[in-house]
Amino acid sequence: MSETPQRSDYRHFQPITTRWHDNDIYGHVNNVTYYSFFDSAVNSYLIEQGGLDIHDGEVVGCVVSSSCDYFASVAYPDLIEIGLRVGKLGNSSVQYALAVFKAGEADACAAGRFVHVFVERTSNQPVPIPAQLRQALERLLP
Numbered sequence: 001m002s003e004t005p006q007r008s009d010y011r012h013f014q015p016i017t018t019r020w021h022d023n024d025i026y027g028h029v030n031n032v033t034y035y036s037f038f039d040s041a042v043n044s045y046l047i048e049q050g051g052l053d054i055h056d057g058e059v060v061g062c063v064v065s066s067s068c069d070y071f072a073s074v075a076y077p078d079l080i081e082i083g084l085r086v087g088k089l090g091n092s093s094v095q096y097a098l099a100v101f102k103a104g105e106a107d108a109c110a111a112g113r114f115v116h117v118f119v120e121r122t123s124n125q126p127v128p129i130p131a132q133l134r135q136a137l138e139r140l141l142p
Contacts, residue, residue: 004071005099011140012049014041015103018076028073035066038098038114041082050136056058057115059130061116064093068112078142079103086140092126093117 016037021088024030037103046052046061054060081101088095099108107134120127 005083005097005111007083007099007101007108007110009105010085010097010099012043012045012084012140013081013101014084016040016080016082018074018078018080020076023076028075029078031068031070032132034068034070034110034112036065037080037082037100038068038096038112041084041098042096042114042116045084045140046133046136049139050133052133054085058121059118059127060121061094061118062124063114064117065115066112070110071107072109074100074102074109080109083108084140085142086137087113089129089134089137089141091128092119094129096140096142 018029018131022029022033053116081103083099083101085097086094093115095113098112098114100110101108117126118129
């Protein structure tokens with residue numbers, strides 16, 4: 001496993017409230033739920049900061065790659081925050097670096113990578129990232 005990411009490595013934080021059904025039979029948040037946390041954090045940022053219109057916009061982001069490493073357990077009713085930064089910003093794609101932190105803790109419980117390719121909604125063909133979205137994503141660069 002890689003070195004545990006630190007809170008100071010991230011530019012934006014999205015609070016998430018764990019839910020009862022996030023826990024699995026082992027009493028901690030199931031591994032697949034972390035991907036939902038990442039997706040929610042990224043899309044909240046894109047909608048609120050980048051003006052992404054998920055319902056009627058001409059451009060949408062499609063996930064083409066994702067991964068996650070786990071360092072410590074999270075369980076309901078933990079309050080968590082998803083750290084977000086941009087690792088690489090291309091013409092039509094962006095690679096996010098994300099991490100799950102228990103509220104107020106410096107060490108990440110999990111860290112992941114998530115890649116969006118922006119496509120024209122009807123043709124599903126890659127397009128340049130719209131200016132407003134690009135500006136929001138640039139704010140997340142190191």
